[in-house]
Amino acid sequence: MIYGNLKDIDHYSFLKQREQEALKYAAQNALAELESGRHDVDGDRLYFNLAEYETKLPEEGFWEAHRQYVDIHVMLRGKEKIFVNFMNRMQAGEFESDKDYLPLEGSESGYVLLQEGDFLICYPEDAHMTGIMTGQKEQIKKAIFKVQI
Numbered sequence: 506m507i508y509g510n511l512k513d514i515d516h517y518s519f520l521k522q523r524e525q526e527a528l529k530y531a532a533q534n535a536l537a538e539l540e541s542g543r544h545d546v547d548g549d550r551l552y553f554n555l556a557e558y559e560t561k562l563p564e565e566g567f568w569e570a571h572r573q574y575v576d577i578h579v580m581l582r583g584k585e586k587i588f589v590n591f592m593n594r595m596q597a598g599e600f601e602s603d604k605d606y607l608p609l610e611g612s613e614s615g616y617v618l619l620q621e622g623d624f625l626i627c628y629p630e631d632a633h634m635t636g637i638m639t640g641q642k643e644q645i646k647k648a649i650f651k652v653q654i
Contacts, residue, residue: 507626527650536648537581553650560585560638568609568634575652576627580619583645586637588613595632
C-alpha cells in the first residue's frame with residue numbers, strides 16, 4: 506500500500522510507469538466534473554471508475570483484493586476511511602476472475618483516511634474495505650484507477 510496526496514506526486518518517481526501515469530492523469534484533469542462510470546485512459550491497461558456513494562458503517566462493508574489490477578483510489582469530494590490489512594492475514598473466498606474480485610473475511614489492522622486529493626494504492630497483497638464513514642455518513646465522489654498488472 507502507498508498513501509499520499511496528488512500535490513506530492515513528484516515524490517513517487519519510483520512507481521511503475523502506468524501507476525505514475527494514473528496519478529498524473531488524476532492531478533491534471535478535472536475528474537470531479539465527469540459522469541460516474543468507466544473512463545478509459547489506455548483501454549483495459551489503464552482506466553478508472555468514477556464512483557459516487559454514501560459512506561457506511563463498518564458492519565455494512567466488505568473486504569476485497571485483486572489479482573489482475575492495482576487499485577489507485579483518488580478522493581475527489583468528501584472523505585472516507587478505508588480499512589486495510591494484508592491478504593495473508595485474511596480468509597480468502599472464491600476468486601472471480603471475470604470481475605478481478607477476491608472476497609475476504611477478517612478484520613482491519615489499520616485504516617487510511619482519504620480526503621480530497623489523497624490517494625491510496627492497493628496492490629494484490631493488500632486487502633481493503635472502502636466506503637467507511639468518518640463520524641457520520643456523507644456523499645463522496647472518487648476515482649478508482651485500475652492499472653493492469
